[in-house]
Amino acid sequence: MDLSVLHKLTYGMYAVGTLDGIRPAGCIVNTVIQVTSDNPVIAVSMNKNNFTYEAIKKSGRFSISILSEAVERNVIAELGFACGRKMDKFCGKNFACGVLDGLPIVKEHACGYMVCDVIAMHDAETHCVIMARLTKTLGGTDEPPMTYEYYHNVIKGKAPKNAPTYQVEVPKSEKQAQLRYICEVCGYIYEGDITKEADDYVCPVCKQPKSRFKRM
Ligand SMILES: Cc1cc2nc3c(=O)[nH]c(=O)nc-3n(C[C@H](O)[C@H](O)[C@H](O)COP(=O)(O)O)c2cc1C
Structure with missing residues (x-):
């Protein structure tokens, strides 16, 4: 379905x-x-x-x-x-x-x-x-x-597992799957190479700095 x-x-x-x-x-x-x-x-x-x-x-x-x-x-x-x-x-x-x-x-x-x-x-x-x-x-x-x-x-926010509207995200390619980072604070997922973002990049949902993102 x-x-x-x-x-x-x-x-x-x-x-x-x-x-x-x-x-x-x-x-x-x-x-x-x-x-x-x-x-x-x-x-x-x-x-x-x-x-x-x-x-x-x-x-x-x-x-x-x-x-x-x-x-x-x-x-x-x-x-x-x-x-x-x-x-x-x-x-x-x-x-x-x-x-x-x-x-x-x-x-x-x-x-x-x-x-x-x-x-x-x-x-x-x-x-x-x-x-x-x-x-x-x-x-x-x-x-x-x-x-x-x-x-x-606009905020580029995600829904966590407990939200009724949650859907598992399927990475588009193997390469993309290798380049995903999660914000440790709010769970926002960044797709791509976060190291290429400016030093003052912050999570669009909770405004935490780049250093709070972990490679998935
Ligand atoms: C955008 C968004 C929408 C959500 N919608 C729901 C919802 O409709 N129902 C629900 O049970 N949880 C929903 N959630 C998940 C809860 O807010 C989340 O699991 C929360 O951490 C529960 O906290 P608690 O364990 O302190 O109750 C949503 C979360 C987000 C970010």
Whole structure:
């Protein structure tokens, strides 16, 4: 089956924030949809391996920050590629964090916020579709919301394994396969000879220097 047709589905970019007890947790998702309009219900597809999934199962609540195109790249690097099991991703060290109704949110460059109460969790094999009712909304910046297409085409970002839209990349040739480097911080893959880049080259996703790339 040719799965490339799935690349034509469109999405946005969101940060989910929840609590593990009193500790903030959360991750990046691209799979938020509005399900109903009356007393609105939304749905999110969440990988069962994500720490955020465990925390939402326990707390029954989460926030959604709708990320704008100008969002600090650290937000995506921290929330989208690191796991909150062993670290506090909302500590405010790597990007500005806020709190809404007791839940962690991305404070800057978010177009708006939603606070949600879980009403159902539907099994979807590797993932779980979380249905939740909106209990509060809050406006944010007027900057354009970041689409998944913008993330891929402008920021040149990738989706990690836990994202429902992840697809294994097949190198075009043996030669190309020999010249791939991974950013140790966010997982961005550089194809080609990175040594030929200028000394001030930085990772397009998390802005780490060339020295943080490892040959794959
Ligand atoms: C662009 C992008 C989109 C993502 N979309 C989803 C998604 O829709 N659902 C999901 O479960 N994980 C998604 N992820 C992956 C999680 O953000 C990632 O696995 C994160 O490290 C989980 O952190 P946690 O273990 O602290 O919950 C996405 C990541 C990125 C970078």
